[in-house]
Amino acid sequence: MSSALIAQTYSVTDEGTVYTCGGTFNAGSITAGEMYTYTICSDGATSDNHISIYLDSWNVPTGDLLCVYDGPNSSSSLLGCYDGSNWGANHAFTATPANLSGCLTFVFTASGSSASWSGAISCNFSCQPFSAVFDYSVPEVDASGLFTDICPGDEIVFSGSGNYYMNDTLYHQDDANCTFTWYFGDGSEAVGQTVTHTYSGVEGYNISLIIEDQFGCYNINEIENRVRVSTPPTFTGTFLDPDTVCIGDLATLTGIVNPTEGTNAQETVIAGTTYLPDGDGDSYSTSLMMTTFDANQSLTDINDLEGICVNMEHSYLGDLVISITCPNGTQVILEDQGGGSTFLGEPVDIDDPNQPGVGWDYCWSPNPTYDVMSV
Template sequence: MKKALLILLTLFSFTAYAQDVLMQNGTVSACSGVFYDSGGAGGPYQSNEDLVLTICPDEAGSLVRLNFTAFSTQLGADTMTIYNGDSVASPVFGTFDGANNPGIVTATENNGSGCLTIQFISNATGTIDGWAADISCFTPCQTVVSQLDSATPAPNGDGYIRVCPNEEITLSGSGVFEFDGTGATYEWDLGDGNTIDGQTATFSYTTPGVFIVNLNIRDGNTDSDPLGCANTNLINQVIQVATEPSFSGTGAAETALCFGETTTIDGVVTPTLFANDCTPPVSGTTFLPDGSGAVYSTCITVDCFESDQLLTDPNQLITVCVNMEHSYSGDLDIRIVSPNGQEADLFTQAGFGTYFGGANDDGSNTPGVGADYCFSMSASTLLQNANTIIAGTNPPDDSYEPGTYLPIESFNELVGSPLNGQWCIELVDNITADNGFIFSWTLEFDPNIQPPELSFTPVTTSESWDSDPSITNTTGSTITVAPLTAGTHCYTYRVTDDFGCEYTEEVCIEMADDITADGSPATLTVCDGEDAVFNLTGTPNAIISYT
């Protein structure tokens, strides 16, 4: 009866719903159940089989996956070949026999059918238990593109949003989905360590600077990623937050006036540059213990370029500088490794017992004195061909002269690397003798490749003194003031920049009291030609005039 069932199945294609699928000729649609050899769960398969079975997903857009939990055939005699597609003309995943378990096999995204085709051939003598594989399907990630739909304030002609500190910004965005956006989630990354959920975000920045904002989207497909499939693009919306200008130089010629005097007050404003600091950090100390084939790494993180910016020219990496000591240069290979794993050799084993730096060669782990070795495409000499000097201790010996040298491999090997990310110096200690230290290392990139939008200086668009009745003259940003009353008089200098930000500086002066007399002055007369003495004791408020 079992054989009759198998013959019947070979005549049709069918859809299996959580049922077992036996090896046979034909096509089945299934995303669940177990795939067995022709003998089923109890096995074994039969001799002289030559069967081809295609397993396809039961939903369009899905991919079939087989997880082989058991596999045993005659080694070199009974073979299974798995094809990535709906026929034996499809690309081959591999051929398996004996105990060579296929493991987990999944149709790939470039396989338009989502099917797997299995061919099994057994010879005429002997059979073994066969196999069992769990059948499942998964939906590959669709293409998801995030986009900015609206922004308040709107971007300027260069595409940057310019705001003042604490000014409210509202961004709205959406996703373009290859198939379906149902269940998608949205998160705005504000570029300052903060995030906001949802398609619309309203926020502000308290400090001046440049912030790169992105909209991160996850769809509802958790087959490929438990968090959902993510967008692969970056909108990289640049937001520049204005710097506060300096009012140094603003002030009055005289800050204390006698009654009735005048003074001038100068208004001086100087915009403040915000400069993108793209100096990579300096690493810490790394011990290089004695090893045979051991690999040591020391890494720094670069994060001051645009998120998708690449090294496009070898000369954009000006220097790689390492401060180190080691007592046997013949031990070492030194290379630079970029964030995506591209690498270039800086130095390879040479020089035998030549030191790096002022090495300590007493066999202990006591550090010697580091020396700076830089590598640049502008240099002309390899480090292995450098002059030597006497340096180090226990004993002092020949040591490569510090300087800038040509790397063994061109920095062209690094072209295409992301600029942002973890850059590493990797050392291979090839021989079991001697140790050393890297005390620090760093990179220098061409400053011209720094994104221009990450630095800015606001431009003053208007400047004036607030009106005041005591201002008697205005020349440019200088006013003349004549306070009408005694006391403190303050004047406000008001400035606006091209970000729309307004700043003020206040200058105050003191006007002294007017001099007044109590009552009417006495009239004292002197006769012509005669001397006269007047005693004014007791009359401090007297006003004396001569006529």
């Protein structure tokens, strides 16, 4: 005797509310002129209490309309409405952290009877977003709010906290039930809300703080602080006048301090991950936060820029216009829709933010081997 497990199928035409964390969601048998409302909620079996649905098969003719609401009914916040004019790719819908019910509600208005779609239902744990705050350092941060300057061998104290701006929306967060990990930029780290460290090298170090809450969720921001360890000065030229004295004689000691020039290269600055769906006409951006330089400093020699690199995967190079924009508005085009159907990296050739491919490194520099990307 043998048995097989068959996944449950849920259709928008069933209407009502279902509680599940698995199975398939489809259109069912549509009747022209009808409006259907269907709500899918977590079954509550685990802490993964927010519904996620990925529709990987679809056919929604122009005139039909599917609206998705972030909650248990159509009075909830609208995530989006889709018809034949904008249903251009596979779609993933996930209940947001602010949605305490964790449910998604689908309202489908049928002008005909040929619409169809199908996709997997799953439940996800939804993190409450929060941010890390750099509270203070000893010695204090300078007037710019970015740099802490110390001498070689000095001990420095760092202290931080969390800004739990959605606290108690889904669960309780506070500093006591979070883990604070400081990364000092010299390969070492320490755990604690307030920590101390001593640098041995004479250079600059970017400080980062990662906070992890009790459910393994992390802060969504990066703190901006850099420690600058000064070079030791020399005292060449210091003299005593007169240079020979006896007990009781008066002499003048004149100290000469000679600064020692030091150079600190900018460490690699990494922006966040950006999802790039195929050819939908939208623009996507992310920011590179430079914390090494003083306010209003500018790059005056292009050869001081070693390069701009991205690690990316995308299934159609010809989709892309890639540019970088400076704070003063100056823009440089890095890629201008050349290359046609060339793959970047090893993409998963479907639009699903939950299924990234393998990114390859691509770089632009002042003296490149190739011109603006076209191959």
